[in-house]
Amino acid sequence: xxxxxxxxxxxxxxxxxxxxxxxxxxxxxxxxxxxxxxxxxxxxxxxxxxxxxxxxxxxxxxxxxxxxxxxxxxxxxxxxxxxxxxxxxxxxxxxxxxxxxxxxxxxxxxxxxxxxxxxxxxxxxxxxxxxxxxxxxxxxxxxxxxxxxxxxxxxxxxxxxxxxxxxxxxxxxxxxxxxxxxxxxxxxxxxxxxxxxxxxxxxxxxxxxxxxxxxxxxxxxxxxxxxxxxxxxxxxxxxxxxxxxxxxxxxxxxxxxxxxxxxxxxxxxxxxxxxxxxxxxxxxxxxxxxxxxxxxxxxxxxxxxxxxxxxxxxxxxxxxxxxxxxxxxxxxxxxxxxxxxxxxxxxxxxxxxxxxxxxxxxxxxxxxxxxxxxxxxxxxxxxxxxxxxxxxxxxxxxxxxxxxxxxxxxxxxxxxxxxxxxxxxxxxxxxxxxx
Amino acid sequence: xxxxxxxxxxxxxxxxxxxxxxxxxxxxxxxxxxxxxxxxxxxxxxxxxxxxxxxxxxxxxxxxxxxxxxxxxxxxxxxxxxxxxxxxxxxxxxxxxxxxxxxxxxxxxxxxxxxxxxxxxxxxxxxxxxxxxxxxxxxxxxxxxxxxxxxxxxxxxxxxxxxxxxxxxxxxxxxxxxxxxxxxxxxxxxxxxxxxxxxxxxxxxxxxxxxxxxxxxxxxxxxxxxxxxxxxxxxxxxxxxxxxxxxxxxxxxxxxxxxxxxxxxxxxxxxxxxxxxxxxxxxxxxxxxxxxxxxxxxxxxxxxxxxxxxxxxxxxxxxxxxxxxxxxxxxxxxxxxxxxxxxxxxxxxxxxxxxxxxxxxxxxxxxxxxxxxxxxxxxxxxxxxxxxxxxxxxxxxxxxxxxxxxxxxxxxxxxxx
Numbered sequence: 001x002x003x004x005x006x007x008x009x010x011x012x013x014x015x016x017x018x019x020x021x022x023x024x025x026x027x028x029x030x031x032x033x034x035x036x037x038x039x040x041x042x043x044x045x046x047x048x049x050x051x052x053x054x055x056x057x058x059x060x061x062x063x064x065x066x067x068x069x070x071x072x073x074x075x076x077x078x079x080x081x082x083x084x085x086x087x088x089x090x091x092x093x094x095x096x097x098x099x100x101x102x103x104x105x106x107x108x109x110x111x112x113x114x115x116x117x118x119x120x121x122x123x124x125x126x127x128x129x130x131x132x133x134x135x136x137x138x139x140x141x142x143x144x145x146x147x148x149x150x151x152x153x154x155x156x157x158x159x160x161x162x163x164x165x166x167x168x169x170x171x172x173x174x175x176x177x178x179x180x181x182x183x184x185x186x187x188x189x190x191x192x193x194x195x196x197x198x199x200x201x202x203x204x205x206x207x208x209x210x211x212x213x214x215x216x217x218x219x220x221x222x223x224x225x226x227x228x229x230x231x232x233x234x235x236x237x238x239x240x241x242x243x244x245x246x247x248x249x250x251x252x253x254x255x256x257x258x259x260x261x262x263x264x265x266x267x268x269x270x271x272x273x274x275x276x277x278x279x280x281x282x283x284x285x286x287x288x289x290x291x292x293x294x295x296x297x298x299x300x301x302x303x304x305x306x307x308x309x310x311x312x313x314x315x316x317x318x319x320x321x322x323x324x325x326x327x328x329x330x331x332x333x334x335x336x337x338x339x340x341x342x343x344x345x346x347x348x349x350x351x352x353x354x355x356x357x358x359x360x361x362x363x364x365x366x367x368x369x370x371x372x373x374x375x376x377x378x379x380x381x382x383x384x385x386x387x388x389x390x391x392x393x394x395x396x397x398x399x400x401x402x403x404x405x406x407x408x409x410x411x412x413x414x415x416x417x418x419x420x421x422x423x424x425x426x427x428x429x430x431x432x433x434x435x
Numbered sequence: 436x437x438x439x440x441x442x443x444x445x446x447x448x449x450x451x452x453x454x455x456x457x458x459x460x461x462x463x464x465x466x467x468x469x470x471x472x473x474x475x476x477x478x479x480x481x482x483x484x485x486x487x488x489x490x491x492x493x494x495x496x497x498x499x500x501x502x503x504x505x506x507x508x509x510x511x512x513x514x515x516x517x518x519x520x521x522x523x524x525x526x527x528x529x530x531x532x533x534x535x536x537x538x539x540x541x542x543x544x545x546x547x548x549x550x551x552x553x554x555x556x557x558x559x560x561x562x563x564x565x566x567x568x569x570x571x572x573x574x575x576x577x578x579x580x581x582x583x584x585x586x587x588x589x590x591x592x593x594x595x596x597x598x599x600x601x602x603x604x605x606x607x608x609x610x611x612x613x614x615x616x617x618x619x620x621x622x623x624x625x626x627x628x629x630x631x632x633x634x635x636x637x638x639x640x641x642x643x644x645x646x647x648x649x650x651x652x653x654x655x656x657x658x659x660x661x662x663x664x665x666x667x668x669x670x671x672x673x674x675x676x677x678x679x680x681x682x683x684x685x686x687x688x689x690x691x692x693x694x695x696x697x698x699x700x701x702x703x704x705x706x707x708x709x710x711x712x713x714x715x716x717x718x719x720x721x722x723x724x725x726x727x728x729x730x731x732x733x734x735x736x737x738x739x740x741x742x743x744x745x746x747x748x749x750x751x752x753x754x755x756x757x758x759x760x761x762x763x764x765x766x767x768x769x770x771x772x773x774x775x776x777x778x779x780x781x782x783x784x785x786x787x788x789x790x791x792x793x794x795x796x797x798x799x800x801x802x803x804x805x806x807x808x809x810x811x812x813x814x815x816x817x818x819x820x821x822x823x824x825x826x827x828x829x830x831x832x833x834x835x836x837x838x839x840x841x842x843x844x845x846x847x848x849x850x851x852x
Contacts, residue, residue, distance in 0.1 A: 095754060209539075215636075215651055216638070
């Protein structure tokens with residue numbers, strides 16, 4: 001009895017303070033006892049906490065999650081919302097949009113992360129919206145203030161203004177990486193070996209209009225020549241832009257208006273410039289709703305080169321996601337799974353350099369479940385089920401150099417630090433393009 | 436009617452014709468998308484002028500009734516020993532871009548009009564020796580917007596989108612004034628401002644399978660205290676000069692919001708509730724003007740009022756809202772002719788007033804201003820007076836040719852003048 005009480009006490013403490021030393025290898029998850037043999041799990045190195053009411057509770061790191069997923073063992077993150085509990089308080093805890101971020105709240109929170117994790121996080125202004133709002137990126141890497149030319153992955157949110165949940169998932173991913181850097185060897189390896197770029201709000205003007213004026217607003221706030229407003233910035237990228245009038249529209253009043261030319265909008269130009277300046281090897285653009293993972297091409301139903309590989313990655317991600325809360329994300333080529341789109345983000349990122357690129361349509365699955373609305377209380381769960389997929393794809397960039405690129409050997413150079421304290425030896429890693 | 440009345444016929448007919456032609460006057464003073472808090476008609480509201488002031492195009496340089504206390508209490512010393520006034524108005528303004536209208540969601544063929552009929556102000560004043568006192572209540576600002584109901588029906592789908600916004604500012608005012616030596620008078624007023632603003636957007640999509648309803652409701656209840664005051668100087672029997680101010684103040688209070696998504700057939704009910712303390716920092720107003728009596732029947736008045744809108748700040752549900760405003764100077768000037776006449780066997784005075792107002796709006800982009808024409812007339816029996824005035828304005832700068840109009844009816848009663 002005493003032992004049970006102690007174990008229960010430990011569980012309560014771990015759930016309450018997930019970033020405490022008790023949970024130093026990650027987070028508390030549970031699996032059904034009918035699906036696993038606890039003794040076997042222990043032999044395999046899983047850190048078992050206790051058994052209770054037919055479930056086995058485990059302190060699991062990302063590697064453990066992947067192992068469970070590969071064994072098709074469903075697990076539940078017991079306190080996904082508390083992943084942030086040990087870190088800085090979020091400013092997005094009130095206001096018109098509740099627990100979802102506004103543009104200002106996001107800036108506050110990523111600057112807090114930068115302050116709390118110096119060296120690992122850097123806030124970068126990548127552009128400015130039509131109405132003059134800054135478009136922020138959060139770069140996460142060891143030596144984040146340096147351009148080390150490491151392989152990079154990018155996670156984008158809020159191309160479409162009304163898809164508020166698409167801000168939260170990439171933002172919480174960045175927060176998770178920073179808060180778990182010191183706790184998880186897997187996260188540490190990932191952050192040390194790569195650059196994770198997170199742009200939670202690509203379309204800040206549209207988001208503010210969606211919060212303050214009309215909840216269902218989708219586009220940016222371009223004042224079009226005919227008196228209508230907005231360009232669908234997920235139809236404004238340069239690959240097969242305007243391929244047809246089905247996957248986008250030339251009518252400025254349409255929700256799918258593609259703009260007057262590729263990258264006509266400062267928001268897409270900002271992403272373009274960021275992407276072309278770094279060695280991005282994978283991309284996820286978050287949207288809602290549908291619960292789907294989509295890969296190129298969107299503009300045609302013809303398969304993209306490497307279609308099978310993209311499908312395999314999507315299948316793996318879907319499996320990882322389903323294992324968390326049982327939420328099924330369907331997957332497939334974008335044009336076949338939902339509808340054709342041209343000028344969208346992932347066709348461009350894939351078309352430009354073959355980087356595995358995915359659009360993830362977050363929950364709910366349909367309008368009966370809320371459509372573009374998500375319950376505030378569901379943010380943590382949605383992030384939790386996307387976390388293993390994001391970790392998987394980010395780690396994928398380390399192991400799979402893109403064709404035509406190679407890892408760059410370290411080369412020493414002399415430089416002067418910014419404070420002018422004298423000469424110091426720094427390691428520069430510049431990307432080298434193989435022609 | 437006798438001779439005096441005949442002289443009054445032509446100006447009266449002109450004034451009546453102008454008022455009739457004016458119709459719903461336009462003037463969207465809300466040019467940006469996000470400014471739900473903008474008063475209908477103009478941003479530059481100072482006091483709650485009665486019909487005589489409206490007809491002259493001025494607000495604080497001529498005292499005809501106790502409502503002057505809301506702008507320039509110093510002029511209370513020139514009123515009758517006791518006086519009372521009551522005003523009501525019908526104000527109409529056209530708006531083109533507001534809320535989701537013509538900002539990307541629904542569009543209209545032209546500007547839409549909102550009309551507000553109601554009580555403007557009531558005030559009473561007493562004078563005893565060199566002292567004067569006033570009490571007033573006023574509704575100087577309305578936040579009403581043209582209601583919108585858009586939708587379609589067909590192929591098994593019924594869709595509707597509606598916008599409803601109402602609100603007003605009420606003022607409760609008390610003032611004291613003192614006549615000093617050398618024709619100087621000073622006055623100071625204390626004001627309690629109480630504002631309410633309610634906005635509701637409802638979007639409803641009905642199909643045979645389900646009804647999806649999205650509701651976005653917001654309400655605010657704000658209040659604040661401020662001072663207003665003035666100095667007037669009777670330089671001569673003909674010339675009176677005035678300086679006035681309104682102190683900056685904070686309208687502050689509770690804001691509530693409910694964003695809700697409902698699909699009853701699916702058991703879905705998602706709510707985001709919010710409560711916050713909202714603040715609107717109102718700017719200084721400083722004005723100067725003068726009134727000059729050309730003769731016993733003719734007089735003119737002019738004034739300038741500076742509104743320090745660059746200091747205007749809004750904190751809305753926890754976030755500062757961007758209001759790119761500039762300081763502006765509103766100018767007004769007008770003239771009055773008092774015609775004597777006999778009516779029903781009694782001596783009466785029939786005033787005829789005309790004025791112009793240049794009213795630049797604070798938005799930096801696009802620069803916009805109203806040019807308004809004011810006309811007024813009335814009838815004054817011994818202690819009782821009735822006045823009616825209209826002001827019609829046309830906006831330039833936005834490209835939307837907005838218009839605004841207001842017709843004010845005032846009654847005043849003076850005792851022991």
